[in-house]
Amino acid sequence: AKNRGRNRLVKFNEAMNKEARMRLWLEIELQKVLQNNGLEVWYQPKVNARDFAIDGAEALVRWKHPIEGYISPAQFIPVAENSGLIEQLGLVVMREVFTTVRRWKQQGILSGRVAINLSPQQFGNPNLIDFVKKLLKSTGVNATDITFELTESAVMSDGEHTIQMLNAIKKLGFALSIDDFGTGYSSLSYLARFPLDELKIDRAFINDIDTVPKQVTLIENIINLGKALNMSIVAEGVETRQQATLLSNLNCDYIQGFHFYRPLPKNELEAILVKNNRS
Ligand code: C2E
Ligand code: CA
Ligand code: CA
Ligand code: CA
Numbered sequence: 590a591k592n593r594g595r596n597r598l599v600k601f602n603e604a605m606n607k608e609a610r611m612r613l614w615l616e617i618e619l620q621k622v623l624q625n626n627g628l629e630v631w632y633q634p635k636v637n638a639r640d641f642a643i644d645g646a647e648a649l650v651r652w653k654h655p656i657e658g659y660i661s662p663a664q665f666i667p668v669a670e671n672s673g674l675i676e677q678l679g680l681v682v683m684r685e686v687f688t689t690v691r692r693w694k695q696q697g698i699l700s701g702r703v704a705i706n707l708s709p710q711q712f713g714n715p716n717l718i719d720f721v722k723k724l725l726k727s728t729g730v731n732a733t734d735i736t737f738e739l740t741e742s743a744v745m746s747d748g749e750h751t752i753q754m755l756n757a758i759k760k761l762g763f764a765l766s767i768d769d770f771g772t773g774y775s776s777l778s779y780l781a782r783f784p785l786d787e788l789k790i791d792r793a794f795i796n797d798i799d800t801v802p803k804q805v806t807l808i809e810n811i812i813n814l815g816k817a818l819n820m821s822i823v824a825e826g827v828e829t830r831q832q833a834t835l836l837s838n839l840n841c842d843y844i845q846g847f848h849f850y851r852p853l854p855k856n857e858l859e860a861i862l863v864k865n866n867r868s
Contacts, residue, residue: 616672626681629651630649645703652665669708684728709743721763738768740767741779770811771791788822790825794811805835826845
């Protein structure tokens with residue numbers, strides 16, 4: 590028995606090592622791709638829940654490794670956060686999105702805003718405001734064409750800092766969205782205290798709306814709560830027509846999900862926008 594216990598410990602250590610090695614590998618590779626300017630930004634369109642026409646998009650970073658292929662942001666964003674590389678990654682994404690949105694708006698092909706994800710570390714960085722200000726100037730984009738998405742955990746961490754940051758971002762003209770709503774298990778009081786424009790209902794609530802009747806009641810009331818607080822409502826992770834119809838009937842404002850569009854390379858979305866604009 591003693592021996593088995595030891596074996597288990599060895600296995601445990603091996604697993605730990607494997608994970609630690611993986612994180613280290615990701616960090617080194619991420620450093621390289623940042624240096625070579627090799628990250629891409631893809632865009633997942635959102636549709637208006639009334640007519641299902643494209644109305645804005647969410648920017649999602651993509652990393653195509655020369656050997657491993659696409660690596661999921663769910664895997665490398667946490668590594669970027671823990672290693673400090675998130676700052677550089679964030680700058681790359683913001684510069685790319687600001688530049689692209691400015692161009693699409695000048696061409697008159699994009700309606701709605703484009704959303705950028707901010708991780709808790711990015712949001713906690715006091716340099717963020719200065720950087721964003723400079724980027725507004727250098728790219729010429731209108732802040733009103735951009736939304737920043739924050740998770741509940743990012744805004745809940747530190748009250749004073751949060752309020753100041755949110756107000757500073759709002760003052761520049763950006764919109765603020767609360768991402769993955771309902772998964773943070775936090776108090777709802779922040780909804781009243783913080784200047785938020787949009788609420789994104791997490792995919793976990795959408796998954797089983799057509800099979801669990803009480804889930805519909807829950808979503809209906811989340812939508813009504815958000816609207817009563819003057820927020821617009823986005824449902825994410827919509828994968829079926831039934832889900833889309835239901836959400837539309839519940840007066841949800843925007844819908845995002847594979848049923849309509851997957852995240853697309855910039856050029857593919859641009860082609861769709863140009864085509865829609867002509868017809
Ligand atoms: P998120 O912000 O919740 O982004 C939505 C995720 O759901 C995306 O995964 C998207 O591809 C996926 N998705 C969209 N529609 C559907 C659907 O109908 N069904 C399913 N099953 N999934 C759907 P992705 O691109 O892998 O991103 C994962 C997470 O990585 C994001 O979750 C976000 O937290 C983070 N992330 C992505 N890009 C960035 C970035 O530029 N900066 C930061 N800080 N985080 C990012
Ligand atoms: Ca998001
Ligand atoms: Ca989300
Ligand atoms: Ca998420």
